[in-house]
Amino acid sequence: MAEPEPVATSEPATLRLFFALWPDDATRDALNRTGKWLHQHWGGRRMRADTLHITLAFLGGTPADQLDTLFACADSVRAEAFELVLDQAGYWRHNRIGWFGASQTPPQHLDLVDKLNTELKTAGFPVDARPHVPHVTLLRKSLGGEIPACDPVRWPVNDFVLVKSVTESDGAHYDVVKRWCLDK
Ligand code: ATP
Ligand code: MG
Numbered sequence: 001m002a003e004p005e006p007v008a009t010s011e012p013a014t015l016r017l018f019f020a021l022w023p024d025d026a027t028r029d030a031l032n033r034t035g036k037w038l039h040q041h042w043g044g045r046r047m048r049a050d051t052l053h054i055t056l057a058f059l060g061g062t063p064a065d066q067l068d069t070l071f072a073c074a075d076s077v078r079a080e081a082f083e084l085v086l087d088q089a090g091y092w093r094h095n096r097i098g099w100f101g102a103s104q105t106p107p108q109h110l111d112l113v114d115k116l117n118t119e120l121k122t123a124g125f126p127v128d129a130r131p132h133v134p135h136v137t138l139l140r141k142s143l144g145g146e147i148p149a150c151d152p153v154r155w156p157v158n159d160f161v162l163v164k165s166v167t168e169s170d171g172a173h174y175d176v177v178k179r180w181c182l183d184k
Contacts, residue, residue, distance in 0.1 A: 014061045016165040019074070019116055021054040021084070021157055022176060028052055030153040031086070034100050035138040037150060038089055042098050044142025051174055054084075054134050056160060057116050059125055066125075067177075070162060073119035074180050081159075081182040082108035087152040090135065091144035098139030100150065105134055112160065112182070158182055 023031060032049040039046050062070070088103045102109075110132070117127045162177045 013064055015064050015067070016167075017059040017062045017070070017177070018163050018165065019056040019059075020161055020163050021056060021155070022159075022161045022163070022179075023052060023155060027153060027155045030151075031100065031136055031138070034086075034089075034150050034153060038098050038100070038138050038148065039142075041146070041148045042091065042139055042142045042144050044096065044098060044139040046139060047137055048171070051172065052136055052138075053163065053174065054136055056113050056132075057120055058128060059120075062125075069123055070120075070125070071178060073123050073125070074116070074160075074162065074178070076119050077112070077115045077180065079112040079115055079182050080108045081184050082106045082157050084109060084134070084155040084157050085152050086136065086155060087150065089147050089150050091142065091147070093144065096141050096144070097137050098142040098144065099135040099137050100153070101133065101135040109134060109157070116160075158184075 028049055031052045035046050035049075035052075059070070084102060084106060085104070086100050086102050088101050090099050090101055091097070092099070113132045121127050159179050159181045161179045164175045164177050166173045166175070
């Protein structure tokens with residue numbers, strides 16, 4: 001007897017996922033202005049405003065049927081809201097990325113990353129062993145150079161999100177899958 005045809009679904013079986021801080025509109029505008037400023041100095045390809053974020057934990061290709069387990073990991077994270085002040089541009093030569101980061105990482109940020117990674121590791125997801133450097137990627141294929149002074153951006157961090165990354169001809173597009181509030 002012939003095998004039944006697989007049922008077509010609109011979602012692929014594997015999703016490219018990451019947890020992130022996702023800026024509110026005012027923070028996004030400010031980060032985008034910093035991107036313009038940095039681009040004047042270092043060139044390269046500016047990230048589109050709608051892509052700007054800070055990755056907290058990168059999962060990569062993940063079977064779609066693990067989404068509920070991922071949601072449960074994030075549900076278990078109890079962490080506090082905080083203000084993140086971004087004030088320091090940086091450049092990574094190995095991947096030619098120009099980014100914007102924090103000269104002082106708030107302890108609440110590190111606590112959030114730690115708690116999330118602990119939950120993910122316990123559930124068997126791959127976690128990044130490298131120390132976490134909070135950064136917003138602003139430029140790709142950039143030349144870098146002398147680091148210009150940048151106006152600080154004050155980012156009120158009240159939640160974190162799970163994001164799906166989809167690669168299209170004009171670069172990666174990101175969709176927020178779900179959002180979790182931090183304690184006030
Ligand atoms: P593309 O890879 O298509 O050029 P992208 O790097 O923006 O686009 P993803 O590779 O899906 O998109 O990455 C999503 C986010 O996760 C980005 O912030 C990226 O820097 C980060 N990221 C990607 N790979 C890793 C990794 N191995 N470890 C930590 N963070 C990663
Ligand atoms: Mg990538």
